Amino acid sequence: MLYSPIQPMHIPDGFLSTLVSVVLWIISAAAVAYALRRVSRDLGERQVPLMGVLAAAIFAGQMLNFSVAGGTSGHLLGAAIATILLGPWAAVIVMTTVVSVQALIFQDGGLLALGANLFNMAVIGVTVSYFVYISIQKLARGKSWGIFVGGALAAWLSIVIASLACALELALSGTSPANIAVPAMGGVHMLIGLGEAAITVSALAFLYAARRDLFHIAEAPPKGSRSIWAGGLVIAALLAVLSPLASAHPDGLEWVAEQKGFLDAARGPFYNIIPDYVFPGISNEAFATIVAGIVGVIIVFGVSLGVAYMRRTRKT
Amino acid sequence: MHIHFLDPYRPLVSPIHSLDSRAKFVLTIAFILTVSLTPIAAWPVYILLFAVILSVEILSGLGVWFVLKRASLALPFVLAALPVLFTIHGQTLFTVPLGSRVFTASVEGLERFVSIALKSWLSVQAAIVLSACTPFPELLQAMRAVGIPRLLVGMFGLMWRYLFVLVDEALRMMTARAARSGVEEGAVRKVGGSLAWRARVTGGMAGSLFLRGFERSDRIYTAMLSRGYDGEVRSMLLPPFGSRNWFVLIYGLAFLGFLLLFGILFFG
Numbered sequence: 001m002l003y004s005p006i007q008p009m010h011i012p013d014g015f016l017s018t019l020v021s022v023v024l025w026i027i028s029a030a031a032v033a034y035a036l037r038r039v040s041r042d043l044g045e046r047q048v049p050l051m052g053v054l055a056a057a058i059f060a061g062q063m064l065n066f067s068v069a070g071g072t073s074g075h076l077l078g079a080a081i082a083t084i085l086l087g088p089w090a091a092v093i094v095m096t097t098v099v100s101v102q103a104l105i106f107q108d109g110g111l112l113a114l115g116a117n118l119f120n121m122a123v124i125g126v127t128v129s130y131f132v133y134i135s136i137q138k139l140a141r142g143k144s145w146g147i148f149v150g151g152a153l154a155a156w157l158s159i160v161i162a163s164l165a166c167a168l169e170l171a172l173s174g175t176s177p178a179n180i181a182v183p184a185m186g187g188v189h190m191l192i193g194l195g196e197a198a199i200t201v202s203a204l205a206f207l208y209a210a211r212r213d214l215f216h217i218a219e220a221p222p223k224g225s226r227s228i229w230a231g232g233l234v235i236a237a238l239l240a241v242l243s244p245l246a247s248a249h250p251d252g253l254e255w256v257a258e259q260k261g262f263l264d265a266a267r268g269p270f271y272n273i274i275p276d277y278v279f280p281g282i283s284n285e286a287f288a289t290i291v292a293g294i295v296g297v298i299i300v301f302g303v304s305l306g307v308a309y310m311r312r313t314r315k316t
Numbered sequence: 317m318h319i320h321f322l323d324p325y326r327p328l329v330s331p332i333h334s335l336d337s338r339a340k341f342v343l344t345i346a347f348i349l350t351v352s353l354t355p356i357a358a359w360p361v362y363i364l365l366f367a368v369i370l371s372v373e374i375l376s377g378l379g380v381w382f383v384l385k386r387a388s389l390a391l392p393f394v395l396a397a398l399p400v401l402f403t404i405h406g407q408t409l410f411t412v413p414l415g416s417r418v419f420t421a422s423v424e425g426l427e428r429f430v431s432i433a434l435k436s437w438l439s440v441q442a443a444i445v446l447s448a449c450t451p452f453p454e455l456l457q458a459m460r461a462v463g464i465p466r467l468l469v470g471m472f473g474l475m476w477r478y479l480f481v482l483v484d485e486a487l488r489m490m491t492a493r494a495a496r497s498g499v500e501e502g503a504v505r506k507v508g509g510s511l512a513w514r515a516r517v518t519g520g521m522a523g524s525l526f527l528r529g530f531e532r533s534d535r536i537y538t539a540m541l542s543r544g545y546d547g548e549v550r551s552m553l554l555p556p557f558g559s560r561n562w563f564v565l566i567y568g569l570a571f572l573g574f575l576l577l578f579g580i581l582f583f584g
Binding site for chain 1: 324344345348349351352353386387389390393396397399400403428432433434435436437438439440443444447452455465467468470471472473474475476477478479481482483485486487489490512514515516517518519520521522523524525526527528529530532533536537540545546547549
């Protein structure tokens with residue numbers, strides 16, 4: 001039994017353009033910094049052990065799985081359950097810890113792409129969960145079904161909305177066209193979300209029977225939670241409307257890409273200091289590329305052999 | 317239990333292992349950033365970047381095979397980029413008739429797809445080398461040095477410390493579940509209950525794990541308090557950053573900068 005890190009929502013490095021990665025890094029860093037301040041104020045000195053151990057619990061919980069069909073299995077991501085039990089700010093921090101350690105240690109998601117992964121799983125996952133859960137709670141007026149229906153919908157929708165964000169980021173980066181990425185990611189995660197919802201509800205049922213006192217978020221919402229509720233509503237609505245739109249009219253995103261193309265064109269003269277450059281002494285461009293490739297391969301083997309040789313002499 | 321398989325650190329003696337974690341951390345990020353900024357289809361630059369990471373792998377004594385095997389784990393995501401093969405218009409490479417529609421693959425699409433796959437593959441190797449050559453506490457030091465909030469670094473550290481404990485708990489639960497679930501030899505009828513039942517059992521395990529985490533964090537907090545914890549995350553002073561580390565860091569950054577300039581000038 002091994003930790004299998006293949007989770008379709010953890011974007012590895014190389015799939016997002018630098019611009020998209022950096023912008024999402026800035027947004028996530030700001031959100032995490034603010035959440036950290038809020039958690040410090042609400043929890044005080046208890047926060048470090050509580051957040052650290054619960055992040056470890058979520059991580060370990062992601063290893064629990066059950067077989068579904070055809071060799072696939074359902075397992076937990078945890079944003080919804082963390083939000084319901086800890087409240088939105090603490091959940092952002094817990095998910096940030098989980099996703100960051102996964103990227104750093106297990107290469108589950110890239111380091112440059114970490115900003116985007118944090119944005120999808122910690123920021124969007126938590127705000128959407130919070131919005132759905134609190135809304136259902138209000139409808140249920142304190143009846144216990146609100147916890148379970150709210151938990152199930154929060155788990156399912158947070159997964160689906162986060163996957164739509166993921167698909168749009170890939171589309172904006174020019175990695176995967178929106179009209180393919182959105183239905184594919186969204187479709188797969190509508191199924192994965194069912195597994196998440198089933199585990200979340202069962203876990204909530206267990207906790208409701210064992211420790212009812214943990215469910216107090218809805219009764220005493222932390223200060224500033226209205227803005228998260230509104231944020232969740234806006235994100236969910238925006239992505240639910242934007243994604244099908246983007247996938248029906250990929251030209252829209254193409255237009256954005258074109259704007260980026262304009263940027264590249266504007267940058268062009270600076271980089272084209274040496275116009276029509278070809279490898280020294282060779283006039284055919286394709287041939288020059290091939291020569292450059294061969295030179296590169298020779299350098300690779302030269303360097304590798306040299307390093308290996310140095311190591312061998314060092315050992316003896 | 318034998319949970320150490322989770323820790324990717326390989327204790328070896330090598331120049332890469334002995335390099336300061338701050339230098340390794342910054343150089344890894346710089347490498348991944350360079351890979352990301354390198355233009356599409358700048359093959360010679362990719363080859364040079366591969367030479368860099370390959371040399372580091374050999375120097376580190378991890379074994380190239382070890383790194384390449386781990387790097388292949390991230391490859392399935394490449395599927396997400398496959399459609400660009402057909403959606404980018406350009407010189408026709410080949411066509412795939414599928415029902416009434418015909419998909420045309422273009423040379424430009426292929427270039428983009430291969431570039432994305434290579435970039436991802438190069439980046440993940442750098443991250444693997446970093447985590448295999450640096451003990452986690454030193455990584456935490458590096459994170460603190462580059463300005464990640466002390467509180468967050470403290471939580472990362474605590475998570476790492478209890479990760480093994482809680483993963484052990486999870487594995488014990490799974491062992492217990494397997495022990496409870498009898499399987500008939502040559503079973504004729506379906507075993508294992510319905511899907512909903514299996515999900516409920518797993519959910520109960522997750523809830524139980526969460527609860528144990530809660531209670532453990534309480535005990536840890538009390539233990540910390542009794543040792544004089546006052547809410548401040550204290551950590552040891554960072555060790556001095558020697559001249560060798562400065563040399564490697566500056567030389568490494570300059571080399572990556574040179575590669576990036578080369579890529580942008582000639583292939584941008």
